[in-house]
Amino acid sequence: MWTMVVVFVYFFVILLVGFLAGRLTNNMSGYMVGGRKLGVWVVSFGIMASVMSGWTWLGNPGMAYTEGYSAVITFTSFSPLGLVISYFMIAKPVRIISEKFNCYTLSDILAARWNDNKTIRVLGGIIILIGSATYLVSQWIAMGTAIQATLGTGYKLSVIIGAIIISSYIIAGGMLASMWTNFIQMIVMFFVAIGLIVAGLVAVGGFTSMNEQIAMIDPGMISPWQTNDGGLTMSFVLSYTIFMLVMSYGGQPAVNTKFMMIKDKKLLKWSPFICTIALIVGTFTVYIGMQGRILVEKGMISAPERQDTILLDVLSSILPTELAGIVMVAILAAVMSTAETHLFNSATSVIQDLAVKCFGLKIEEKKKLLLIRCTMAALAVITVIISLSPPKLISLIGTQAFGTFCAGFGPTLYLGLRWKRMSAKAAIFGMVIGLAVGGVFPIINSVFFGERLLSDWAIGGLAVLLSFVVTIATALLTNAEESKVFKINKKM
């Protein structure tokens, strides 16, 4: 009962904030990039909330439950490093270019860099649409599971309830609503994560004691790479952490599009510090997985039926029932903040990137806003229907979206904004290889080879590497066009 009250209060606050943002949004700039008037805290927490999905709270601890430190290192410890590097590489150029050339989407930035090249714009729009829409399906599924566990409603009804709440305020208020609600959601996640980490460490007798106990259960669990059958191997850990996290984290539209929204580029300098602290605290929930393993081995809680639910099982053991409700809100916040970002990105890629900029649809601003809202509603309905009984292929593409974004956009952005020599052909080939290896190859690997060729996460790392190699090679073999973005890159 207490949990339901907390969740309903949370839903009410989020809807209220979303609709208030909607009342302040009356033009394209306000709807798409919050009018480029957002403060550093809202932007930084907005980035983090959209990056931390249900996977952070359920999947990561679940992996650590069986794999130990190899999961910690793979999924969490390198993310902050990749995030800071993305600031060094692209944050400031993206903010400056977006203002000078009135860019709203990632494809707008890429098109500005390569003189409105249509192929690059189409490719960017397609990658965002496929990645975001399928990611959205996976988030509806996660949200359905979370609401089902919280409210006790059936899975299908839970998905529909969650989708209606999110769609209503994001359609009304656009990115401004998304950023405001993300800010609140990240505050909830931040403090709940701190509480959980402290409570978990107390339950197992502290950090050193946790490590000693986990080593006694399985010595492989304190190794950076598990050598047991089915464990995370060295090649897996290193390919994922180095290529996908360190070298291309900023390829995610959920991260790079938000650099455009800060009100003053000078404020950007504080953003990575805020983000890094938030990301470290948020992702350290992974340790709950190992703490859960200790509690299971001690017989204090029963072994979970699915490892993904270990965090929920640990909750009942280390926190009072009243506080467990707040943790459920944090999990919902994680899923909702990610879902709303991908719903928004997929709709804007259809209208802004493809219909208006590529196919020359000429409409006035108000009609364009209406069209984006209608597209968002249509995409929400379509993806919800798919998520009610998701085909395996859609789920697979959804899990590959992160790798597709990193490989499809990471090398192109990191090199393109810092290397005048990089031609449009280099960008196109790099993006095509990123999409093909990061997005299509995992499907072939799964459908035709039963995932025997490579693990999906290792494919993501390989895709980023190949995309970098192809981009650099093509750039060296082709002539670069003069770009308008480097004409504004004036030394003060």
Added chain:
Amino acid sequence: MIFGLPILTLFLAIGIPIVAILLSVLYVITFNDGDDWLTIEDIVDKFRKGK
């Protein structure tokens, strides 16, 4: 073993996030407020002039 962990595990799990925090502080210190950003060509140019 430190904190019950092998050195490599400790560095990768705890040291890398600390490196990230230090880099974010470096970002604050080195941030320039102008409408410009460094390109690979600028770096190569500076290196050549330096020589």
